[in-house]
Amino acid sequence: MSLKDEIEECGEILGKDTVDSFLVCMQCGKCTGSCPSGRITSYRTRRIINRLQAGDRSVLSDPDLWMCTTCYTCYERCPREVRITDIIRAVRNIAAREGYMSEPHRATASFVIKTGHGVPINDETKKLRKELGLPEVPPTTHKYPEALESIRKIVKKTNFDKMVGFDWDTMSLEKREKK
Amino acid sequence: MKEYAYFLGCITPNRYPGIEAATIKVLNKFGIETRDIEGASCCPAPGVFGSFDLRTWLLIAARNVMLAEKKGLDIVTTCNGCYGSLQEADHILKERPELKDWVNENFKEEGLEYKGNIKVKHILEVLYDDIGINKLKEAVVSPINAKIGAHYGCHFLKPSLVRGHGNPERPTILDELIEATGAESVDYKDKLMCCGAGGGLRAKELGYSLTFTKQKLANMKEKGIEGVIDTCAFCHLQMDRGQIEIKEKFGEEYNLPVLFITQLIGLSLGFSTKELGLDKHSIPMTEKFIR
Numbered sequence: 001m002s003l004k005d006e007i008e009e010c011g012e013i014l015g016k017d018t019v020d021s022f023l024v025c026m027q028c029g030k031c032t033g034s035c036p037s038g039r040i041t042s043y044r045t046r047r048i049i050n051r052l053q054a055g056d057r058s059v060l061s062d063p064d065l066w067m068c069t070t071c072y073t074c075y076e077r078c079p080r081e082v083r084i085t086d087i088i089r090a091v092r093n094i095a096a097r098e099g100y101m102s103e104p105h106r107a108t109a110s111f112v113i114k115t116g117h118g119v120p121i122n123d124e125t126k127k128l129r130k131e132l133g134l135p136e137v138p139p140t141t142h143k144y145p146e147a148l149e150s151i152r153k154i155v156k157k158t159n160f161d162k163m164v165g166f167d168w169d170t171m172s173l174e175k176r177e178k179k
Numbered sequence: 180m181k182e183y184a185y186f187l188g189c190i191t192p193n194r195y196p197g198i199e200a201a202t203i204k205v206l207n208k209f210g211i212e213t214r215d216i217e218g219a220s221c222c223p224a225p226g227v228f229g230s231f232d233l234r235t236w237l238l239i240a241a242r243n244v245m246l247a248e249k250k251g252l253d254i255v256t257t258c259n260g261c262y263g264s265l266q267e268a269d270h271i272l273k274e275r276p277e278l279k280d281w282v283n284e285n286f287k288e289e290g291l292e293y294k295g296n297i298k299v300k301h302i303l304e305v306l307y308d309d310i311g312i313n314k315l316k317e318a319v320v321s322p323i324n325a326k327i328g329a330h331y332g333c334h335f336l337k338p339s340l341v342r343g344h345g346n347p348e349r350p351t352i353l354d355e356l357i358e359a360t361g362a363e364s365v366d367y368k369d370k371l372m373c374c375g376a377g378g379g380l381r382a383k384e385l386g387y388s389l390t391f392t393k394q395k396l397a398n399m400k401e402k403g404i405e406g407v408i409d410t411c412a413f414c415h416l417q418m419d420r421g422q423i424e425i426k427e428k429f430g431e432e433y434n435l436p437v438l439f440i441t442q443l444i445g446l447s448l449g450f451s452t453k454e455l456g457l458d459k460h461s462i463p464m465t466e467k468f469i470r
Contacts, residue, residue: 011233012233013236013237013278014271036373036375036391037380041384066379066380067387068380069226069333069376069380069388069391070230070334071372071377072333072334072337072338073337075338076337076347083338085338086338089233093230093232096231096232097232101231102383104379105227105383107382108382112223112239117193117221118224118227118228119221122193125194128456129192129196132197132200132456134192134196138192138193139217142193143217143218147217147219148220154235154238158232160231163232
């Protein structure tokens with residue numbers, strides 16, 4: 001499958017025309033000039049789009065791909081209406097599938113599988129909730145085990161658990177070699 | 180009486196419950212009730228989960244929307260990330276019948292069905308549209324006398340095509356709400372810049388992520404700003420707890436109190452610092468924000 005086809009496939013939820021829009025980029029560089037991450041990192045939005053146009057798969061293993069905070073400034077300002085942030089998300093989906101998910105990101109994903117929350121509750125917050133007159137445990141997946149089951153069903157259906165490398169026997173992440 | 184299903188997300192209930200308490204108190208004061216969405220989960224975060232697997236992201240987000248639909252109530256959120264995910268998912272499902280069918284197929288056995296008959300709102304919209312600046316001004320009993328740096332964050336305004344709140348380069352909604360409390364919203368360099376937390380950057384690259392925050396805080400200090408007001412629980416964590424991390428990592432201290440918009444409004448309505456959870460922030464409140 002070509003990189004373009006994979007972007008279309010992974011970004012299907014956002015719309016084919018949306019994620020295909022990198023094809024009309026004219027390399028003006030307004031995106032790079034607008035990027036708050038590009039000010040402080042080696043992330044160059046225009047270069048990433050350029051490499052996608054060239055079908056350069058090395059983008060998938062480039063750590064710079066993960067320097068975007070999804071602030072959408074480039075997306076809003078692009079004179080060719082290239083939906084950059086959506087394209088970045090779709091390309092990251094391919095990278096994640098190919099095993100280029102960082103350990104902290106795998107951990108965040110595992111919290112959702114374990115608790116239903118990317119940022120689960122802790123004892124300190126439980127205490128504070130009580131002091132504020134709120135229920136100690138919020139009325140979320142934290143309180144309702146059947147709701148957590150529903151989230152777990154979803155991640156099994158989409159094979160998200162396998163992609164992240166979540167081991168249901170140990171309820172933790174499988175060890176992975178750094179790619 | 181207006182009612183909303185309050186979508187809590189993760190950071191509001193699990194790190195900054197003061198935001199939750201303040202939001203409920205302020206809305207109640209104006210006759211707006213909030214209801215729990217029992218069994219709601221992580222939204223899941225648009226820039227992080229959306230970056231991992233968009234299909235899983237859409238299913239989990241759709242489930243949260245459907246739980247509120249079942250109650251027949253519009254959703255209110257206190258995090259740009261939650262708003263971002265739920266509003267975008269709702270927008271996609273309203274536009275794309277084939278994805279709606281796919282979602283419904285996946286939740287059939289759980290008895291959930293996406294109908295598309297509620298709205299996903301951000302707390303700013305509820306404050307501005309349902310209550311309104313005039314009513315907020317009239318209700319002030321303890322005006323805020325401080326110079327404020329408004330931090331809009333990203334996902335309330337952008338992508339403007341999906342959000343529909345107008346030009347994201349020149350918003351005024353938060354500034355107007357801040358000024359309704361008596362405070363002055365002061366312009367500063369890169370006011371609309373990201374806090375640095377989103378898209379998985381905070382988890383993966385804390386140093387770079389905090390560099391965004393540090394730049395914003397320095398720009399605010401330069402203009403004599405005395406407090407940061409935000410609209411997003413994740414930005415809130417980044418700006419408040421982030422200042423402790425900035426001190427540890429870079430040895431720089433800003434000591435700028437950080438308040439969520441409903442916490443600021445809460446103070447102006449006469450609620451105490453403690454009732455709004457402000458005494459439990461990483462950066463202590465200065466006397467301007469102590470009641």
